[in-house]
Amino acid sequence: MNSLLKSFLANNKRIKLLYCIGFLLLLGAAFAGICLGNTVISLSELISVFSKELSSSADGRIFLYVRLPRTVASLVCGAALAVSGTVIQSVLANRLASPSIIGVNSGAGLAVTLCTALGVYGGFRFSLFAFCGAFAAVMAVSLLARRIGASRGTLILLGIAVNSLLNAVSDTVVTFIPEVGVMSNDFKVGDFSAVTYSRLLPSAALIAVSLVLLFTLTNELDVLSLGEDSAKSLGMNTALVRTLFLMLAAVLAGCAVSLAGLLSFVGLIVPHAVRRLAGSKSSQLLPLSALFGASFVCLCDTAARTLFSPYEIPVGIIMAFLGAPFFVFILIKGKGGHTLA
Amino acid sequence: MLELKNICAGYGKNQILADISLSFPKSKFICIIGPNGSGKSTLLKTAMGIIPILSGEIYIDSENVNSLSRRQLAERMAYLSQGKNVPDMTVGQLVMHGRFPHLSYPRRYSEKDKSIVSAALNELRISGLRDKPLFSLSGGMRQNAYIAMALAQDAEYILLDEPTSYLDISHQLELMKSMKRLTALGKGVVSVLHDLPLAFSFSDYIVVLNNGVVVAEGTPEELYNRPIIREVFGIELDYSAEEKSYRYKYIL
Numbered sequence A: 001m002n003s004l005l006k007s008f009l010a011n012n013k014r015i016k017l018l019y020c021i022g023f024l025l026l027l028g029a030a031f032a033g034i035c036l037g038n039t040v041i042s043l044s045e046l047i048s049v050f051s052k053e054l055s056s057s058a059d060g061r062i063f064l065y066v067r068l069p070r071t072v073a074s075l076v077c078g079a080a081l082a083v084s085g086t087v088i089q090s091v092l093a094n095r096l097a098s099p100s101i102i103g104v105n106s107g108a109g110l111a112v113t114l115c116t117a118l119g120v121y122g123g124f125r126f127s128l129f130a131f132c133g134a135f136a137a138v139m140a141v142s143l144l145a146r147r148i149g150a151s152r153g154t155l156i157l158l159g160i161a162v163n164s165l166l167n168a169v170s171d172t173v174v175t176f177i178p179e180v181g182v183m184s185n186d187f188k189v190g191d192f193s194a195v196t197y198s199r200l201l202p203s204a205a206l207i208a209v210s211l212v213l214l215f216t217l218t219n220e221l222d223v224l225s226l227g228e229d230s231a232k233s234l235g236m237n238t239a240l241v242r243t244l245f246l247m248l249a250a251v252l253a254g255c256a257v258s259l260a261g262l263l264s265f266v267g268l269i270v271p272h273a274v275r276r277l278a279g280s281k282s283s284q285l286l287p288l289s290a291l292f293g294a295s296f297v298c299l300c301d302t303a304a305r306t307l308f309s310p311y312e313i314p315v316g317i318i319m320a321f322l323g324a325p326f327f328v329f330i331l332i333k334g335k336g337g338h339t340l341a
Numbered sequence B: 001m002l003e004l005k006n007i008c009a010g011y012g013k014n015q016i017l018a019d020i021s022l023s024f025p026k027s028k029f030i031c032i033i034g035p036n037g038s039g040k041s042t043l044l045k046t047a048m049g050i051i052p053i054l055s056g057e058i059y060i061d062s063e064n065v066n067s068l069s070r071r072q073l074a075e076r077m078a079y080l081s082q083g084k085n086v087p088d089m090t091v092g093q094l095v096m097h098g099r100f101p102h103l104s105y106p107r108r109y110s111e112k113d114k115s116i117v118s119a120a121l122n123e124l125r126i127s128g129l130r131d132k133p134l135f136s137l138s139g140g141m142r143q144n145a146y147i148a149m150a151l152a153q154d155a156e157y158i159l160l161d162e163p164t165s166y167l168d169i170s171h172q173l174e175l176m177k178s179m180k181r182l183t184a185l186g187k188g189v190v191s192v193l194h195d196l197p198l199a200f201s202f203s204d205y206i207v208v209l210n211n212g213v214v215v216a217e218g219t220p221e222e223l224y225n226r227p228i229i230r231e232v233f234g235i236e237l238d239y240s241a242e243e244k245s246y247r248y249k250y251i252l
Helices: A002-008 A011-034 A043-051 A058-091 A103-115 A123-148 A152-176 A185-189 A197-215 A219-226 A229-231 A238-260 A266-278 A282-306 A315-333 B040-047 B072-077 B091-102 B112-122 B139-150 B169-184 B198-200 B220-224 B228-234
Strands: B004-012 B014-024 B027-034 B054-061 B078-079 B157-161 B188-192 B205-210 B213-219 B236-240 B247-248
Touching: A002 A219, A011 A043, A011 A266, A011 A282, A043 A058, A058 A197, A058 A219, A058 A238, A058 B228, A103 A152, A103 A219, A103 A238, A103 A266, A123 A152, A123 A197, A123 A238, A152 B188, A197 A238, A197 A282, A219 A229, A219 A238, A219 A282, A219 B091, A229 A238, A229 A282, A229 B078, A266 A282, A282 A315, A315 B228, B004 B040, B014 B040, B014 B054, B014 B213, B027 B040, B027 B169, B027 B198, B040 B054, B040 B078, B040 B157, B040 B188, B054 B139, B072 B078, B072 B091, B078 B139, B091 B112, B091 B139, B112 B139, B139 B157, B169 B188, B169 B198, B198 B236, B198 B247, B205 B220, B205 B228, B213 B220, B213 B228, B220 B228, B228 B236
Parallel strands: B027 B188, B027 B205, B078 B157, B157 B188
Antiparallel strands: B004 B014, B004 B054, B205 B213, B236 B247
8 A cells, every 4th residue: 555655656746636637537427327317316315325224215225226336337347448458559569459449349249149149147157258258359369460460550450350250250149049138239339227236246356356467567568568579688478478468458358348248439548548648657557547447437327327318328329429529639639649650 | 608509590490590609708898790681680689588599508607598587587688679669658767677677576666776777877878868758759869768778677798789770970989888888897798780890999809690600700800800801791991000990991
């Protein structure tokens, strides 16, 4: 704890300010996620909910069984996908790579589809299958790219090809076994309406462990960005470290997909936005991506539930509506340039 | 002493180096010269363990490098590659990464690490650039930052592949003087150089590679008096006793 505080104090003013904004945004997003919806829970009602048995009141039951799991799910999925995107971009040395673009989410989606088609249910097994699918996809793209010596552009094309193939297999499964409901439109766009504690807890636990591990490996991520020869000459087993990072990124993306479906965009825009604001030092980039990714997805989910109340739209749609213009704004403000090169 | 014994190495099935045996002592500045494609870079990468050896053995202070982990090897030998990424980080952060082999998990920098990094920045005279992003620097300044990273590794042997690329002549001379200072501190410096006058003027020993084999080795004086440079490079050098330096003998 002491070293965490020391590393926070060692940051410059800009980074400290970003951390403060990130934490405040996270608290605000969590509070909005819990209080806003078809039934608004005011602050006084929220406090009174805790003063008695939670399930004894309507507000208590809404808080405990609907809002809390959904808000926590949106926070952990946002953090997971943002950090997963950051790690994949660093390891593949390609700022256009993200879990949704290079097929990682689709790999997890296919695994979840097959899981359901085979009649395998249950939170942990879902997460495990999703991780396997995500890891297989990212390793396939990574190994193919290395084998053909792919340039940055070719790597993205490879990812798009893998992505299309995996989606085609998923669609084929759904065509022949229509009762497999997971590849519904909501799942494809991303949605938190079906989150339950039994699905949330295993995924959240795996995401938390992976995030903590990644936060302790930020130096490795920076050294990897120096290039293969430089990293090796500094004593790094690059193949092992690269695989470890892709595995942890796959755990994050897989768990998020098993909870919320194919949420796109967050793994691409949050790392970019944070890089623009905080620079590329991984020890700052990863925690800040987690903070802003969590807040972004939670706020989008709250908007998805409240904007057209009592109707609810999938969170992925809101994320695209808010995220795309913001991303374009960031690019224009930074004049394109270095981070996309 | 860094010793290469009967080394054959290459990329996949494509063998580049054939039966190379060389010794690089500490406190000496050794230059490897040779035409393009002669295997100079491959030789350094092989010594650093970046390219696997097809046959032969490498010893560092009588210890077979196979018995060392990659990290232990990096503590004793630094390497600066020819083609380098331009990562999105500051000069200070880059040079700090030179301490990577010396850090144990979870990689916190000690005061000793910081003072070694400061000394490396001072040695290359780039302390003022510490907070500058690498991509905002000229090629020469960036090269200096990478060399400072190799110095910060504080290894006994430093292998440099074309360190004078992108440097103007005054910075090239500064770098050569830095190399000499390092050898005076007991470090063994092995550098691939394309610039023959620089190699002959500053090195203690020269190895000439051609087509993946060592065709000559010796002190600059020994090689100057042999026809090997003309045979390999098709050019001659001229020695100025007054300036104690070598220059190309241009035939126009």
